Amino acid sequence: MAQAFRALIAAACLAGVVGSSPAAAVGTSQQSPSWAQLSPADRQVLAPLASEWDSFDPQRKQKWIGIANRYPMLAPVEQQRIQQQMSAWVHLTPEQRRIAREQYKTFRQLPPEQRQLVAQKWREYQQLPPEKRRELASHGAPRRP
Amino acid sequence: MNEHETAKKITGYLDHGTAGLKAGVAFRLQRARQLALSELSAQPEHAPRLALAGSGGGSFGPHRFLAATRLGIGALLLVGGVLAYNYWETAQQARDIEETDAAILSSELPIDAYLDPGFEAWLKHSEP
Numbered sequence: 404m405a406q407a408f409r410a411l412i413a414a415a416c417l418a419g420v421v422g423s424s425p426a427a428a429v430g431t432s433q434q435s436p437s438w439a440q441l442s443p444a445d446r447q448v449l450a451p452l453a454s455e456w457d458s459f460d461p462q463r464k465q466k467w468i469g470i471a472n473r474y475p476m477l478a479p480v481e482q483q484r485i486q487q488q489m490s491a492w493v494h495l496t497p498e499q500r501r502i503a504r505e506q507y508k509t510f511r512q513l514p515p516e517q518r519q520l521v522a523q524k525w526r527e528y529q530q531l532p533p534e535k536r537r538e539l540a541s542h543g544a545p546r547r548p
Numbered sequence: 549m550n551e552h553e554t555a556k557k558i559t560g561y562l563d564h565g566t567a568g569l570k571a572g573v574a575f576r577l578q579r580a581r582q583l584a585l586s587e588l589s590a591q592p593e594h595a596p597r598l599a600l601a602g603s604g605g606g607s608f609g610p611h612r613f614l615a616a617t618r619l620g621i622g623a624l625l626l627v628g629g630v631l632a633y634n635y636w637e638t639a640q641q642a643r644d645i646e647e648t649d650a651a652i653l654s655s656e657l658p659i660d661a662y663l664d665p666g667f668e669a670w671l672k673h674s675e676p
Binding site: 462465466469470473477481482484485488489491492495499500502503504506507508510511518519521522524525527528531536537538539540542 | 642643645646648649650651652653654655656657658659661662663664665666667669670671673674
C-alpha cells in the first residue's frame with residue numbers, strides 16, 4: 404500500500420513537472436517554423452512580420468499561423484485591416500496588448516449601433532486639434548497597470 | 549423440565565432415528581462430513597494471505613499483485629488525465645488569444661483607439 408502511495412505521489416509530481424511546461428511540448432521545429440519553412444500562403448498573409456518572424460517564440464508563431472489560417476474567411480476590408488495593423492501590434496508591449504484585449508472585449512459587447520457610434524466618435528476625435536487630444540489624455544482615466 | 553433433561557431427550561430421539569439409517573445414506577452423510585471438514589481446513593490458508601495484503605506484509609501473493617496493478621493503472625490514468633487537462637487548458641488559452649487578436653486587428657476601430665486614454669475621456673465627455 405505504501406508503494407502504491409509512492410507511485411501515486413510520483414505520478415502527480417510527474418504530471419506537474421511535464422504539465423507545467425507546455426512550451427516544451429511545442430518546442431519542436433515543426434511547431435516553430437522559420438520564415439522559409441512557412442507555406443507561401445502564410446508568408447503572403449504574414450508578410451508585414453517577415454523581418455521579425457525568426458525571433459518570435461514558438462507560441463507566438465503558432466498564434467500568427469492561426470491568424471493566417473483564419474484570414475481567408477474574413478471580408479476583404481477585414482483582411483486589409485489585419486495586414487495594416489500587424490506590425491504595430493507586435494511592437495506593443497505585453498501590457499499594452501493586455502489593455503487592448505480588455506478594451507476590445509468591452510467594445511465587442513456593445514450593440515452594433517453603439518459600436519458604429521464609437522467608430523464615428525473615433526473619427527471625430529481624430530479631427531480634434533492635437534493640444535485638445537493631449538488635454539483629454541491628461542484628464543483621462545489612467546490605464547490600469 | 550430443565551435444559552439437561554431436554555438435551556438428553558433430543559439426543560435420544562436422534563440416536564433412535566440414526567440407528568435405522570440405511571448403509572447408503574450413512575455413507576453419503578460421512579462423505580458430506582469429510583468434504584465439509586476438508587474445506588474448513590483449507591480456509592486458514594486464505595485468511596493470512598488476505599490479512600497480509602492489507603497490512604503491507606512481506607508476502608507478494610496474487611491478491612497483492614492485483615492490488616498493485618490496479619493502483620499502477622490508476623496512477624497512470626491520473627497522470628494521463630492531468631496532462632490531458634493541462635494540454636487542453638493551454639491550447640484553449642492560446643485559441644482565445646488568437647481569436648481575440650484576430651478580431652482586434654480586423655475590427656472597425658484601430659489599435660490606437662483601444663489604447664488612447666484621450667479617446668476614452670472623449671467618449672465619456674460626449675456621453676449624453
